[in-house]
Amino acid sequence: MPRITIDEQEIEVAAGATIIQAADQAGIDIPRYCYHPGLSIVGVCRICLVEIEGMPKLQVACYTPVAEGMVVSTKSERVQQARKHVLEFLLANHPIDCPVCDQAGECWLQEYYMQFGLYDPKMQEDKNKKHKAVVVGPHVILDAERCILCTRCVRFCDEISQTHELGIFNRGDHAELMPMPGVALENPYSVNTVDICPVGALTERDFRFKTRVWYLDTTPSVCAGCSTGCNIEIHTNTERTYKAEGRRVARLKPRYNAHINQFWICDEGRYSFLHVDADNRITRPAVRKGEGFEPVSWQEALRTLADDIEKTRHGGGKIGVIGSAQMTVEDLYVLREFSRRFLGGDKIPVHLRPFEEPYHDDFLISKDRTPNTRGAELLGFSVSPAGISKMLEACHKGEIELLFVFHHILGRGFESGYIDEAFAKCRQVIFIGSNEQATSERAHMLLPASTWVEKEGSFVNRDSRIQKLNQALAPLGESKPEWKILRDLSRVLGNALAYFEPGDIFAELAASHPTFQGLSLHDIPADGLLLSTTAVAGEPG
Ligand code: SF4
Numbered sequence: 001m002p003r004i005t006i007d008e009q010e011i012e013v014a015a016g017a018t019i020i021q022a023a024d025q026a027g028i029d030i031p032r033y034c035y036h037p038g039l040s041i042v043g044v045c046r047i048c049l050v051e052i053e054g055m056p057k058l059q060v061a062c063y064t065p066v067a068e069g070m071v072v073s074t075k076s077e078r079v080q081q082a083r084k085h086v087l088e089f090l091l092a093n094h095p096i097d098c099p100v101c102d103q104a105g106e107c108w109l110q111e112y113y114m115q116f117g118l119y120d121p122k123m124q125e126d127k128n129k130k131h132k133a134v135v136v137g138p139h140v141i142l143d144a145e146r147c148i149l150c151t152r153c154v155r156f157c158d159e160i161s162q163t164h165e166l167g168i169f170n171r172g173d174h175a176e177l178m179p180m181p182g183v184a185l186e187n188p189y190s191v192n193t194v195d196i197c198p199v200g201a202l203t204e205r206d207f208r209f210k211t212r213v214w215y216l217d218t219t220p221s222v223c224a225g226c227s228t229g230c231n232i233e234i235h236t237n238t239e240r241t242y243k244a245e246g247r248r249v250a251r252l253k254p255r256y257n258a259h260i261n262q263f264w265i266c267d268e269g270r271y272s273f274l275h276v277d278a279d280n281r282i283t284r285p286a287v288r289k290g291e292g293f294e295p296v297s298w299q300e301a302l303r304t305l306a307d308d309i310e311k312t313r314h315g316g317g318k319i320g321v322i323g324s325a326q327m328t329v330e331d332l333y334v335l336r337e338f339s340r341r342f343l344g345g346d347k348i349p350v351h352l353r354p355f356e357e358p359y360h361d362d363f364l365i366s367k368d369r370t371p372n373t374r375g376a377e378l379l380g381f382s383v384s385p386a387g388i389s390k391m392l393e394a395c396h397k398g399e400i401e402l403l404f405v406f407h408h409i410l411g412r413g414f415e416s417g418y419i420d421e422a423f424a425k426c427r428q429v430i431f432i433g434s435n436e437q438a439t440s441e442r443a444h445m446l447l448p449a450s451t452w453v454e455k456e457g458s459f460v461n462r463d464s465r466i467q468k469l470n471q472a473l474a475p476l477g478e479s480k481p482e483w484k485i486l487r488d489l490s491r492v493l494g495n496a497l498a499y500f501e502p503g504d505i506f507a508e509l510a511a512s513h514p515t516f517q518g519l520s521l522h523d524i525p526a527d528g529l530l531l532s533t534t535a536v537a538g539e540p541g
């Protein structure tokens with residue numbers, strides 16, 4: 001391993017590493033536009049110039065490999081001057097429209113200009129005109145005048161999505177980023193180009209001009225869009241523009257996780273938050289009244305339900321449960337305990353989302369669109385569609401009096417008529433979920449559940465990696481996490497499950513289940529933890 005010196009700091013780096021990688025390892029910041037650790041190296045922007053002892057010319061740090069004994073300066077006077085010139089050159093044709101640019105606040109032209117630009121422009125000529133506000137795909141808009149031709153977006157489409165929609169056309173100062181003729185930027189990962197564009201050339205259609213980025217709060221969490229469990233940041237804005245729109249989540253951004261998604265997320269997952277503040281959110285408990293529902297208090301809803309559970313049990317009737325792999329490990333654990341204590345629980349089936357074959361690939365997007373199927377499996381739930389079929393069949397035969405359904409199951413491989421008939425045979429169907437849809441419409445009682453951005457807990461992804469969700473928002477209206485609904489119901493039933501927060505639930509799980517042994521919810525590392533699942537065989541259902 002070569003030893004080199006950067007800014008008087010001696011470090012040992014892996015052979016073959018470049019100077020910028022060595023500097024990153026040492027925590028020394030070298031500016032960059034075209035360099036991105038997830039893409040190939042092209043060395044076109046020249047902003048990463050450094051001085052190397054014994055070399056007459058400055059060298060690009062992103063392209064130059066380290067060598068034994070190399071002495072590098074990233075802050076010498078020559079380097080500072082060179083950066084200033086490169087920046088001036090990059091901005092020669094830029095419209096300098098920061099006040100109306102949506103990238104302001106997270107633009108690396110602004111950032112570096114303030115850090116080491118601050119030059120008096122010498123450019124006298126008119127700036128080149130290029131294409132403005134070009135809709136290049138369903139989610140992305142291009143302002144070619146702001147583009148610095150770093151080719152990050154082109155390389156993303158060539159190397160990561162491998163869909164090749166973008167290219168640089170023309171030469172010299174007429175060079176311009178554009179989609180290939182007749183082609184739209186609409187691959188399943190298209191918005192990552194916006195994330196990696198270091199300037200305001202590519203912006204997101206859903207997000208642009210809604211808020212300034214400095215008003216956003218950031219919460220690290222996990223995408224609930226499928227069983228891959230990509231790491232994300234939830235950007236929320238509860239105080240300003242979005243509040244007026246009735247929308248609290250401004251956007252989701254990828255968060256680096258070397259084991260799962262590296263730097264990327266898919267577009268479907270990115271927009272999977274739109275239901276959080278949608279008009280069809282269930283915000284209060286409600287009971288059926290004729291064709292519609294009438295809101296009731298939590299107290300009234302839980303009392304009615306508790307009476308019904310007791311009546312059913314004393315009468316020898318059966319109570320069925322259909323869980324959901326959208327629920328967290330903690331929700332499912334409490335459901336299992338609740339069911340054992342009060343419902344005489346059998347092996348509970350959970351439904352996945354959906355049973356049909358949606359788009360999936362061998363990169364990130366899983367066929368299973370639920371985030372916690374593996375967690376459900378580890379807790380002993382039945383995750384095969386056969387489990388749901390068996391439960392619906394029992395309903396059809398009139399064997400189930402009271403049926404709890406968590407989240408939406410219609411369209412999950414069952415005809416709506418079949419579900420209608422199954423539900424009609426039950427005396428009561430209690431729907432616990434976040435949004436009204438076809439399943440909730442067929443229920444007799446609605447209990448509002450929080451969405452995944454409104455709760456803390458954990459998911460286990462398809463590779464058995466457990467990851468922590470962090471609460472970014474307060475539950476909307478009177479909604480609660482599913483574990484809390486069941487805990488509160490257990491209190492009304494007179495035999496309370498003693499959980500006060502998800503950490504308590506996880507602690508009990510860790511004490512009783514070999515796979516989770518010794519873990520604590522709050523100590524799950526930021527990039528998750530691979531569970532050793534060999535101990536699961538024989539775990540009670
Ligand atoms: S649009 Fe952005 S990412 Fe693409 S080449 Fe231009 S500056 Fe780079």
Ligand code: SF4
Pocket residue numbers: 223224225226227228229230261265266267268269270364365366
């Ligand atoms: S691949 Fe799955 S987990 Fe990753 S962002 Fe897309 S939907 Fe979310």
